[in-house]
Amino acid sequence: xxxxxxxxxxxxxxxxxxxxxxxxxxxxxxxxxxxxxxxxxxxxxxxxxxxxxxxxxxxxxxxxxxxxxxxxxxxxxxxxxxxxxxxxxxxxxxxxxxxxxxxxxxxxxxxxxxxxxxxxxxxxxxxxxxxxxxxxxxxxxxx
Amino acid sequence: xxxxxxxxxxxxxxxxxxxxxxxxxxxxxxxxxxxxxxxxxxxxxxxxxxxxxxxxxxxxxxxxxxxxxxxxxxxxxxxxxxxxxxxxxxxxxxxxxxxxxxxxxxxxxxxxxxxxxxxxxxxxxxxxxxxxxxxxxxxxxxx
Amino acid sequence: xxxxxxxxxxxxxxxxxxxxxxxxxxxxxxxxxxxxxxxxxxxxxxxxxxxxxxxxxxxxxxxxxxxxxxxxxxxxxxxxxxxxxxxxxxxxxxxxxxxxxxxxxxxxxxxxxxxxxxxxxxxxxxxxxxxxxxxxxxxxxxx
Amino acid sequence: xxxxxxxxxxxxxxxxxxxxxxxxxxxxxxxxxxxxxxxxxxxxxxxxxxxxxxxxxxxxxxxxxxxxxxxxxxxxxxxxxxxxxxxxxxxxxxxxxxxxxxxxxxxxxxxxxxxxxxxxxxxxxxxxxxxxxxxxxxxxxxx
Numbered sequence: 001x002x003x004x005x006x007x008x009x010x011x012x013x014x015x016x017x018x019x020x021x022x023x024x025x026x027x028x029x030x031x032x033x034x035x036x037x038x039x040x041x042x043x044x045x046x047x048x049x050x051x052x053x054x055x056x057x058x059x060x061x062x063x064x065x066x067x068x069x070x071x072x073x074x075x076x077x078x079x080x081x082x083x084x085x086x087x088x089x090x091x092x093x094x095x096x097x098x099x100x101x102x103x104x105x106x107x108x109x110x111x112x113x114x115x116x117x118x119x120x121x122x123x124x125x126x127x128x129x130x131x132x133x134x135x136x137x138x139x140x141x142x143x
Numbered sequence: 144x145x146x147x148x149x150x151x152x153x154x155x156x157x158x159x160x161x162x163x164x165x166x167x168x169x170x171x172x173x174x175x176x177x178x179x180x181x182x183x184x185x186x187x188x189x190x191x192x193x194x195x196x197x198x199x200x201x202x203x204x205x206x207x208x209x210x211x212x213x214x215x216x217x218x219x220x221x222x223x224x225x226x227x228x229x230x231x232x233x234x235x236x237x238x239x240x241x242x243x244x245x246x247x248x249x250x251x252x253x254x255x256x257x258x259x260x261x262x263x264x265x266x267x268x269x270x271x272x273x274x275x276x277x278x279x280x281x282x283x284x285x286x
Numbered sequence: 287x288x289x290x291x292x293x294x295x296x297x298x299x300x301x302x303x304x305x306x307x308x309x310x311x312x313x314x315x316x317x318x319x320x321x322x323x324x325x326x327x328x329x330x331x332x333x334x335x336x337x338x339x340x341x342x343x344x345x346x347x348x349x350x351x352x353x354x355x356x357x358x359x360x361x362x363x364x365x366x367x368x369x370x371x372x373x374x375x376x377x378x379x380x381x382x383x384x385x386x387x388x389x390x391x392x393x394x395x396x397x398x399x400x401x402x403x404x405x406x407x408x409x410x411x412x413x414x415x416x417x418x419x420x421x422x423x424x425x426x427x428x429x
Numbered sequence: 430x431x432x433x434x435x436x437x438x439x440x441x442x443x444x445x446x447x448x449x450x451x452x453x454x455x456x457x458x459x460x461x462x463x464x465x466x467x468x469x470x471x472x473x474x475x476x477x478x479x480x481x482x483x484x485x486x487x488x489x490x491x492x493x494x495x496x497x498x499x500x501x502x503x504x505x506x507x508x509x510x511x512x513x514x515x516x517x518x519x520x521x522x523x524x525x526x527x528x529x530x531x532x533x534x535x536x537x538x539x540x541x542x543x544x545x546x547x548x549x550x551x552x553x554x555x556x557x558x559x560x561x562x563x564x565x566x567x568x569x570x571x572x
Contacts (some may be wrong), residue, residue: 016191019198047209048159054221055162055205059198066190066197078197079394080415082225082368082511084558086534102543103551105515108365110554112541114531122532125539127556129366129415129513222537223558225368225511227415229391245400246408248372251508253411255398257388265389268396270413272370272509272558302477305484333495334445340495340507341448341488348484352476364483368511 003031005140006071010035012138013070023056025063033101035067038118041091051088052095052123058083060097061113061126068099068111069130073137076109079129086122094118097126107132146174148283149214153178155281156213166199168206176244178210181261184234194231195266200238201226204256204269207240211254212273216280219252222272229265237261240269250275289317291426292357296321298424299356309342311349319387321353324404327377337374338381338409344369346383347399347412354385354397355416359423362395365415372408380404383412393418432460434569435500439464441567442499452485454492462530464496470520480517481524481552487512489526490542490555497528497540498559502566505538508558515551523547526555536561 010030014020023045028036037060045056062081069076089095095115102110113126153173157163166188171179180203188199205224212219232238238258245253256269296316300306309331314322323346331342348367355362375381381401388396399412439459443449452474457465466489474485491510498505518524524544531539542555 013191017196018185018187018189019196022187042161044161044165046161048156053160053162053202053205054209054224055198055202058201058205058224059196062196062198062201078228080225080227080366081197081201082223082556084223084537084539084556085221086532086537086539102541102554103515103545105551108513108515110513110515110551112531112554112556116532122534122539125531125541125556127511127513127541127554223509225413227394227396227413229389229394229396245398245411246372246402248408251370251372253370253372253408255388255411255413259389265391265396268388268398268413270368270370270398270411299477303482304471304473304475305482308473328447330447330451332447334442339446339448339488339491340510341484341491344487344491344510345482345484348482348487364514366511366513367483367487368509370509371507 005073006030006032009070009073009137010067013067023059027067030067030071032071033068035064035099037064037097039095041089041093041095043091046091051090054085057115057124060095061115061124064097064099064113065111065128068101069109070137073140074132075135075137076130076132079131081126081128083124083126085124089117089123095123148216149173149175152213152216152280153210156210166202173210173214175214176211177242178207179239179241180207181237181239184232184236184238186234189234194233197228200258200267203238203240204258204267207242207256208254208271211242211244212252213280216283217275218278218280219273219275222274224269224271226267226269228267232260232266238266291359292316292318295356295359295423296353299353309345316353316357318357319354321350321385323350323383325381327375327379327381329377332377337376340371343401343410346381347401347410350383350385350399351397351414354387355395356423359426360418361421361423362416362418365417367412367414369410369412371410375403375409381409434502435459435461438499438502438566439496442496452488456496459496459500461500462497464493464528466493466526468524470518470522470524472520475520480519483514486544486553489524490544490553493526493528493542494540494557497530498538499566502569503561504564504566505559505561508560510555510557512553512555514553518546518552524552
């Protein structure tokens with residue numbers, strides 16, 4: 001189990017998701033229990049005020065959470081999540097979601113995701129509950 | 144203040160959102176403190192398993208929440224939300240989010256949103272915290 | 287499975303809990319998927335402002351949730367919860383927590399709990415995630 | 430504004446709370462945006478399984494959150510919180526709640542609280558939303 005494997009897993013998930021391409025996600029870094037993902041806010045992600053829809057902030061955070069909680073190559077899903085919205089962000093701004101593992105216990109895990117603009121303004125804070133369902137995501141021996 | 148006004152407000156918000164069109168949302172019903180919204184799951188809303196991404200389930204629920212909490216024609220935003228994921232849903236399925244007002248107190252409100260498939264399977268349950276920021280969304284006298 | 291059994295289960299749980307007596311909980315009603323519990327706010331439940339500590343509001347809501355989600359006589363635990371605090375309540379006031387089942391799916395369930403004063407003021411709104419772990423809580427044939 | 434002041438504020442809040450004494454809380458450390466609080470699980474904090482009631486885990490976490498979010502000497506309250514329960518803890522065990530500030534934005538703040546046993550087992554993870562309401566908690570010049 002390694003950070004390199006964690007990145008390969010995230011790239012694998014990314015390549016199979018319809019969402020990652022549709023939302024223009026960019027995976028910046030993935031390590032065991034950690035992921036950082038970037039997204040540029042576009043018009044079709046905005047509400048009527050020209051600011052990013054809460055649903056898209058959540059979607060970005062949830063994606064980073066998914067890459068982080070699957071980083072051990074054990075298939076893992078989200079059981080639930082909560083999010084606090086701290087400040088708005090506008091069309092054209094870059095959002096960066098940084099997911100960290102808080103704790104693991106049995107099949108459950110807790111992850112925190114901070115969503116910030118590229119210049120560091122706090123946009124939202126997310127907490128996710130993961131449940132491992134078992135099974136490898138990729139073949140670790142694959143070249 | 145009337146249910147007809149609540150619907151006009153939702154249509155107004157809908158028409159200005161980039162997201163509503165991008166996600167193919169359909170507003171089925173809006174009343175004071177209530178909204179029901181439908182979305183068909185498309186490939187670009189799905190994860191690598193062909194099931195809807197948690198971010199899109201949240202986005203749908205958050206949209207219904209927004210129409211419900213703005214239904215009194217006082218501009219209102221989401222302070223935060225939590226969601227529980229109960230069962231997956233597949234590409235091609237229709238999801239229906241039904242938002243109800245639990246309680247109002249001062250400028251805060253609590254809303255519950257049930258997300259189900261068209262045949263009634265529970266997909267997720269959402270709880271949102273609203274904060275009214277004041278100001279009317281539309282002119283109530285307008286013809 | 288019946289509402290009478292649901293009440294017997296709640297009474298059984300109540301009698302074994304250290305907390306129920308310590309907090310002076312009173313079970314008002316339990317049915318399948320439903321529980322209503324009352325608590326009077328005492329000095330030792332209050333913060334420095336003479337208002338009830340958020341921890342005790344949660345504890346009351348969580349207790350009603352537990353009686354509701356165990357009402358089918360399948361041992362069930364809380365996986366997580368979220369709470370919104372809507373208005374303060376003072377020493378001497380009675381709080382009533384009313385738990386309702388939103389949805390069940392597999393081993394998971396979602397419950398909403400409204401916490402109000404006896405005269406109906408909204409104090410908090412709670413959402414709980416249950417996980418059934420199996421096993422009966424009481425013998426259904428017992429006289 | 431200093432860590433010493435943060436500690437004085439927490440001690441002031443603690444001395445006025447009915448709960449802190451009732452629950453046997455011990456403040457281990459408080460700094461700006463940080464608090465660590467300990468509690469020993471007693472019979473009257475336990476459910477029928479002899480494990481700590483979720484309400485008491487929340488109450489401990491919420492207390493640490495309150496000391497951390499009031500550490501800048503601006504009166505601040507909880508708007509809401511979510512908690513994930515990761516493993517049970519038994520009567521006699523010591524629980525330690527460690528609250529950290531994730532982000533501040535305007536009058537809102539997000540705090541994460543990890544609850545662990547004294548030997549480091551993860552028991553719960555909490556996320557709190559704070560709202561500053563203004564006004565100093567203590568006189569900073571006081572000797």
